[in-house]
Amino acid sequence: MSARTARRWLPHALLVLIALINLVPLYYMVVSALQRGGGNFEAGRLLPPVDPAWSNFERLFTENGFGRLFVNSVIVTVAAVTAATVIAVLGAYAFTRIRTRAAGALFNTTVALLAVPPIVVLVPLFLLAADAGLINNRLAPILIYVGFIMPFSILLLKNFFDEIPPELLQAARVEGASTLQELWHVILPLSRAPLVALAVVNALWVWNELLISIVFLQDEQQRTLQAGIAFFAGRNVVDIPMTMAGSLVATLPILLAFILGQRYFVRGLTGGAIKS
Amino acid sequence: VVRLSLYRDNIFASQFVGLDNFEYLVKDDPNFWPAVTHNALLLLGLPIMLGLALVVAFLIHDGVRSRKLSAIYRSLVFLPFVLSIVVVGRIFSIFLRSDGPLNSFAGALGWGVDTAWLGNSGTALGSVLGVIVWREFGLGVILFLARLASAPEELFEAARVEGASWWQTLRHVAIPQLRSTIAFWMLLNVIVMFSWVFNYVYVLTKGGPGSATTVMELEIYDWATTRDQPNIAAAMATMLLLLVAIFVVGQAVLRKRLIREST
Numbered sequence: 001m002s003a004r005t006a007r008r009w010l011p012h013a014l015l016v017l018i019a020l021i022n023l024v025p026l027y028y029m030v031v032s033a034l035q036r037g038g039g040n041f042e043a044g045r046l047l048p049p050v051d052p053a054w055s056n057f058e059r060l061f062t063e064n065g066f067g068r069l070f071v072n073s074v075i076v077t078v079a080a081v082t083a084a085t086v087i088a089v090l091g092a093y094a095f096t097r098i099r100t101r102a103a104g105a106l107f108n109t110t111v112a113l114l115a116v117p118p119i120v121v122l123v124p125l126f127l128l129a130a131d132a133g134l135i136n137n138r139l140a141p142i143l144i145y146v147g148f149i150m151p152f153s154i155l156l157l158k159n160f161f162d163e164i165p166p167e168l169l170q171a172a173r174v175e176g177a178s179t180l181q182e183l184w185h186v187i188l189p190l191s192r193a194p195l196v197a198l199a200v201v202n203a204l205w206v207w208n209e210l211l212i213s214i215v216f217l218q219d220e221q222q223r224t225l226q227a228g229i230a231f232f233a234g235r236n237v238v239d240i241p242m243t244m245a246g247s248l249v250a251t252l253p254i255l256l257a258f259i260l261g262q263r264y265f266v267r268g269l270t271g272g273a274i275k276s
Numbered sequence: 277v278v279r280l281s282l283y284r285d286n287i288f289a290s291q292f293v294g295l296d297n298f299e300y301l302v303k304d305d306p307n308f309w310p311a312v313t314h315n316a317l318l319l320l321g322l323p324i325m326l327g328l329a330l331v332v333a334f335l336i337h338d339g340v341r342s343r344k345l346s347a348i349y350r351s352l353v354f355l356p357f358v359l360s361i362v363v364v365g366r367i368f369s370i371f372l373r374s375d376g377p378l379n380s381f382a383g384a385l386g387w388g389v390d391t392a393w394l395g396n397s398g399t400a401l402g403s404v405l406g407v408i409v410w411r412e413f414g415l416g417v418i419l420f421l422a423r424l425a426s427a428p429e430e431l432f433e434a435a436r437v438e439g440a441s442w443w444q445t446l447r448h449v450a451i452p453q454l455r456s457t458i459a460f461w462m463l464l465n466v467i468v469m470f471s472w473v474f475n476y477v478y479v480l481t482k483g484g485p486g487s488a489t490t491v492m493e494l495e496i497y498d499w500a501t502t503r504d505q506p507n508i509a510a511a512m513a514t515m516l517l518l519l520v521a522i523f524v525v526g527q528a529v530l531r532k533r534l535i536r537e538s539t
Contacts, residue, residue, distance in 0.1 A: 007442065011339025018332060019352035021410070025367045026355070028377060032370065043373050044380035115524050117471025119493040120513040123500050208360030210475050211497075226362040230479060233366055240370055247363040258358045262351060 029251075033057075033244035041240050056245040066246060068221065069228035073250075076138055076213075076224055077206045080145035081199055084153055087146065088198070089191075092157035093183050107158070114151040118211055126215060136219040141212050148212075149202045160194045161187060197264040200257055207254055225250045298511050308512075310487045311495045314401060318469040318491070321405040322462060328409070329416030329461075330454070334446045336417070337424045338432070350421065354414040361411070365479025368407050369394060394481050397488035404473075404480050404489050412468065416461050420454055427453040463527050470520050492516050 027046075034052035035041055060066040095107045125144060126135075134140040164187060172182045188195075213224045214231075223231070229250060233243045301308045332353060340346040356364065370376055372393035382389050393403040431453070435445045451458070474493035477483060483490035483498075492512060499509035 008339075011335040015332070015335055015340070015349045015353075019349065022352055022355050022414075024377075025364075025371055025410075026359075028371060029363070029367050043370055043375045044377055046377050046381070112524070115467050115471075115520055117467070117493065117516060117520060119471065119474055119496050120517045122496070123509050123513060126500070204358060208362070210360070210362050210478070215501075226360055229362050229366060243366050244370075247366050251359060251363055254358050254360070258351075258355075 029244050029247055033241055033248050035241045037239040037241045043240070053241065056241050057249070060242065060245050060249060064228075064232065064242065064246070065220075066225075066228065066249060069223055069225045070249070072138070072217075072222060073207060073225040076142055076145070077203050079138070080142045080149070080206045081202045083142070084146045084149050084202055085195065085199055088150060088153035088157055089183070089188070089195075091150070092154045092161055093187065095154065095158045096161040097179070107154075110151050111155050112151075114155075118148065122211070122215060129216060134216075136217060136222055138217070138222060140216040141224075144212050144216070145206045145209065149205060153198055153202065156194060156198055157191070160191060164190055193264050196261060200261040200264065203257065204254055298515070301508065301512055301515075305495075305508075307487050307490055307495055311490045311492045314489060314491050315470055315473070317401060318405055318408070318473060319466065321409060322465050322469065325409045325413050325416065325465065326458065326462065329413045329420060330446070330451065330458075332413075333417045333420035333424065334450050337421060337450070338442065338445065350418065353417050356411045357414045359411065361475040362479050364407060364411055365476065368403075369480055372403055395485055397485050400481055400485060400488045404476060407480060408468075408473065408476055412465070419457055419461055423454055423457040424450060459527070459531060463524065466523050466527075467520060470523070471516060 031046065031048050032041075033056060034054070035045065035049050036053050037056070091110075095103060129135055129140045168186055168190075169182055172186050177185065208226060209224075210226045210230060214227045217223055217227065225246075229243065229246045232246060336346055336349050336353075340349060372378055374392040374395070378393070379389050379391065391399055393399050427450075431449050432445065435449045440448070471493065473491050474497065477489055477491050477494050478497075481489045483494045493516070496509045496512045496516065499505045499512060
């Protein structure tokens with residue numbers, strides 16, 4: 001093999017290797033989800049079982065309340081992402097329009113809040129929520145999620161809004177559009193791609209979040225999927241296939257969202273990041 | 277935003293409830309220094325992660341001509357990042373067991389090991405770091421690729437004409453182009469290693485065995501919940517916040533200085 005062919009094929013060989021390293025644990029999750037539980041589980045097994053236990057998935061919903069967990073996760077995710085998107089659009093637009101020093105400082109503060117670790121604000125938040133009687137109320141994590149995804153959302157949208165040519169807005173204003181009409185009729189139709197990206201990125205984060213969810217929703221009825229899996233795994237150490245089946249169920253929606261929204265997704269993640 | 281600033285006020289309020297809490301943590305808490313050390317050790321994984329992400333990004337940028345193939349590689353590299361940490365943790369806590377597939381695979385290669393990677397205090401922290409790198413490095417690759425795509429193609433063309441090796445092109449053409457993206461991603465990861473590792477540690481080891489993998493966040497969580505001492509938790513949280521703030525401000529100052537020097 002000449003050096004040239006090596007140079008051509010080596011990247012592919014290495015990338016396939018990386019891809020495999022990324023895929024094997026996922027594949028392992030699927031295979032393990034189909035094994036039988038109890039003492040029969042073979043951790044070292046990488047081949048699919050001879051008679052796959054499809055009933056694991058059924059039992060997940062009938063015996064282990066995964067349906068409720070799923071619904072809880074959907075409620076929290078949809079509510080938080082919707083609220084965050086609306087507020088972020090308004091906030092980002094305000095930051096685009098208002099160019100005073102104070103607004104700039106406020107914007108920088110907002111972005112700096114990206115660095116605040118959730119655990120740091122957890123205790124005060126918990127006390128606040130307890131005061132407000134919001135423990136075990138879905139509203140608590142929803143509000144907190146909105147707070148946490150806000151800095152990134154505003155940063156991303158503002159960067160995009162800033163690039164919209166001012167002439168377009170000028171034209172709208174000449175026709176007598178109010179600020180909100182301008183936002184609704186000019187800016188938003190142009191911003192479909194970043195809005196989709198933002199919603200997907202945020203939904204991913206909220207869907208996958210564990211810490212806030214376990215702290216604020218301690219009641220089993222309110223628990224989210226991620227918390228449910230964490231607890232289930234802690235309680236049923238032997239039933240690994242069930243845990244894996246649960247993990248698979250929790251992963252499928254985001255995998256789907258990832259595949260569908262991929263184009264936007266990657267662009268959305270990088271758009272805001274590269275400029276800052 | 278107003279609500280977020282409110283959270284902060286609360287922390288600052290608990291700060292002057294008593295400096296005793298700080299003193300206790302630093303002097304008497306047996307888990308405090310191990311936790312800080314583990315956070316610092318996790319930072320040492322960043323150069324590995326950076327190197328890996330740079331090489332993979334450049335491999336895709338430089339070596340893959342077909343657009344379709346490049347898109348497929350990109351999604352596969354990025355795939356782990358969309359998985360939840362809980363799920364990743366569940367998978368790996370079994371994958372890395374003494375009778376797990378990693379060891380059976382190594383055994384098939386004639387490399388008989390029966391280490392319980394996460395259950396052994398010598399390997400646990402390294403394994404946690406491995407899992408973090410596995411999930412997080414794809415984001416770096418994507419960021420770098422996006423930046424490389426907007427870099428002038430002539431630069432790479434020129435390097436090729438001059439017969440620069442793959443390595444030289446990466447080193448002298450790609451990396452300088454990526455400088456600000458690298459800085460951004462590294463800052464992000466410093467924050468990750470200090471203030472977003474809780475989920476990983478919680479689902480993989482819960483800080484064990486013993487205190488072999490405990491980190492500051494986990495200690496804060498333990499103080500606040502199991503040990504029911506919110507004041508001490510808040511004291512530790514304040515320290516963590518200060519640490520992160522130092523890094524962020526330090527990075528900003530450094531960057532400003534670099535910009536000033538280069539102009």
